[in-house]
Amino acid sequence: MNQKRFCKTLQLEDNSELIKAYKKVHAPGAVWPEITQGMKDVGILDMEIYIHGTQLFMIMDTVAGFDHDKAMAELATKPRQSEWEAYVSRFQKTSEAATADEKWQLMERIFKMD
Template identity: 80%
Template sequence: MTEYKRYCKTLTLKNDPELIEAYKKVHAPGAIWPEITKGMKEVGILDMEIYILGNQLFMIMDTIVDFDHDLAMHDLAKKPRQSEWEAYVSKFQNTSEDASADEKWQLMERIYKMD
């Protein structure tokens, strides 16, 4: 079994059905700017999935074992087009245009794991 760290995060979108549908299109296969995916991989993010219910997002982020979340998010913010991407998607999110991904996506606490 491959070893990795898993992080779960949440973010709230603006409660507007048109904006929510547009946000889904922005995240459709092939729609994410290639620099964004490349930057995430460079900081140690191995895989990421985002789920939605209403206007609530839930992210599962799998990373390398020695992943340092704070350092990686700091480094990610400096990657090419990252701040441009965050400003672009902020129009869908309950957040400010200049917020970083780390400021937007809140880490969740795991309270249960099936044995």
């Protein structure tokens, strides 16, 4: 099965209590079901987020024909999505009004092992 992969980054606030809380809201079963359903609805097959200090790194695997900009615009309209973004913004170096697409910056792949 062909897939597309996108890697993104985001900076958290430099506050150990906020980082601990951010991890807690992303623990298994903690993310609101409407959020993960919205991601599936727009063609996101799998997503993982890693952390090092205040730096987050996301790996997002999608369906083969995934149009990133179109899907992110559609995702922003899904149930509870804007509420979720406002909720998690307190942990992130961003504004409460920012969409997921405005917060998470696409990374450029510079190496792939043959």
